[in-house]
Amino acid sequence: MMCPFCKAPDTKVIDSRRNEDFSVRRRRExxxxxxxxxxxxxxxxxxxxVVKKDSTREPFSKEKLRKGILYSCIKRPISSKIIDKLVDEVEKExxxxxxxxxxxxxxxxxxxxxxxxxDDVAYIRFASVYREFKEIESFNAEVEKIKPSKKKSRD
Ligand SMILES: [Zn+2]
Known part of the structure; x- marks a missing residue:
């Protein structure tokens, strides 16, 4: 990068820091x-x-996604930090x-x-909204699928 003072073509990076929003701050000499x-x-x-079911489109909203997840996590032992991380990961992907x-x-x-x-409960709640389970069978199948993981302890 060109030096803004003397216009020399070479500068060296002496410090580099990545911020939460993926921007990078570089100290140069x-x-x-x-x-x-x-x-x-x-x-x-x-x-x-985001292409919705009725084929209409709207810009992806992190806040909207967060709200949807938050709703599924009501009264569950899930911290907002975990939800934020989840939202960040989804946005990144x-x-x-x-x-x-x-x-x-x-x-x-x-x-x-x-x-x-x-969380199993949050999962089922979110699934029931997103997949719009019309038949109780598909819902039960989903419950069956998660059953083995219930043996795991969470602390
Ligand atoms: Zn210079």
Missing amino acids: CVKCKKRFTTYEKIETSPIL ISLRDDPEIKSIEIGELVLKKLKKI
Whole structure:
């Protein structure tokens, strides 16, 4: 990177810090004049569109996703820190795909995969909303699937 003071073409990075939002702050020093400056690197992404069941689209909203998960976690021993982490992970996975659009059901599946490891009840609640279980059979099948994991202790 060019030095903003003496325009020398080479600067060295003396410190690099990654922030929560994936931006990177770099402290740099000019090889020639030794002056220091800071640069910020941000990832530029275009908004991801969520394709809903009726084929309408809306920009992906982290807050909306968080609310949905929060609702499933009511009165469960799940801290908001865990929910935040889950939302962050889902957002990251969505943004890493090449497709600028994602079906709402696919987001639901991503959340379910993670919720399953966190809490059975929250998982079932979320699944019943996202998959819209119309038949009690499919719901029961889902309950059957998670039964073995109940033996695990959680503390
Ligand atoms: Zn310089």
